[in-house]
Amino acid sequence: MKSNCLHLAIPAGDLATAKIFYCDILGCKTGNSEDGRWVDIDFWGNELTLHQSEEKLPNVRHKVDMGEVAVPHFGIHLPEDEFQALKGRIKAAGLEYLDKPYRRFVGGDYEQETFFIEDPNGNVLEMKTMVNPELMFK
Known part of the structure; x- marks a missing residue:
């Protein structure tokens, strides 16, 4: 299977x-x-x-088009409505973004909105919504 x-x-x-x-x-x-x-x-x-755990993963910043992003990080691609609902829950919880929501690759096949947030142990998550998710791995 x-x-x-x-x-x-x-x-x-x-x-x-x-x-x-x-x-x-x-x-x-x-x-x-x-x-x-x-x-x-x-x-x-x-x-x-x-x-x-008592330990945390080390984080460094790597340069990309939107600036310097924390590495390592992980995350998920969400449909637009789920992404916006998640932003609402983050705001309601009073959490701060590590990197505020940002639109990348505007007008292109890979246009997306993304943000970075840390969990309570400092693990970095990147959450995204893609305008054209079907083109991600064309």
């Missing part, structure tokens, strides 16, 4: 705090877990495993 589910495990700091961010703000659901050690998050159909 072929699976298209990506699995990513990251240091999450305090799991209870991380679950609030990923579930209450981002809108994800929890899955399997080992109490006090790790929890699986349904990250839009992908398996994100949050590990209880």
